[in-house]
Amino acid sequence: MNYQQEIIINKPRKEVAEKFSDPECIRHWQRGFIAMDPIKGAPGAEGSQNLLKYKMGSREIEMKETILKNNLPTEFDATYEAKGVYNHQTNIFTEIDDHTTQWLSYTEFKFSGFMKLIGWIMPGTFKKQSYKYMEDFKAYVETGKSVLDH
Template sequence: MKYQQEISINRPRNEVVEKFSDPDNLEHWQRGFIFMKPINGKLGAEGSQNLLKYEMGKREIEMTETILKNDLPKEYSATYEAKGVYNFQINRFNETPENATIWITDNEFKFSGFMKLFGWFMPGAFKKQSWKYMEDFKAFVEDGKSVKNE
């Protein structure tokens, strides 16, 4: 399953990218975020890996992030692997003449095992989750609104 989403953030690109690239900010715009732990390589470097843990409903999910390209503000691409789910994601941040930023994300999901059924019957759930993260990031950057205690 492949899809692209974009959102306009009313802040300069350098500010948006700074907040996006700071792992301490994840808890403010990714609901359910518990922690991120570097497991291989230098934090943020191409080829490095991080263990990410989230609470989703009553379950905890761990995934491995592998950074493929970190050429911010132009591109940040990575893979995210969890049990039964593989996600390849590209993030780009484009400036507008109004000094705002367009965040464009391309996602490709592949499923295995039980998650194959979930991906087949509920593909909208993944798009909806991606969009919610984008909206929450926009609110965090523009208004300082955090999802941490929600």
């Protein structure tokens, strides 16, 4: 499953990229985020890997992040692997003007095992979740509103 999403953030690209790349900010815009533990390489460096932990409902999910390209403030490209799910995401940040940034996200999901059925039955769920992260990130960058405030 492949899809593209876009959101406009009313802040300079440099500020957007700084918050996007700061591990301390993730908990403020990714609901359920628990922790990021380095596995290999320098944090943020191409080829580095992290173990990401999330709470989704009553379950805790772990996924391995591998950074393929970190050319921020312009581009961030990574894969995320969890049981039965492979996600490749390319994020492009384009400066519209001095105060406005376009975030384009290109997402590819591949499923195996039981998750293949979930991906086939509920593809919209993955798209909605991806866009919700984008909306929450926009709110955090523009106004400081954290998902932790709920």
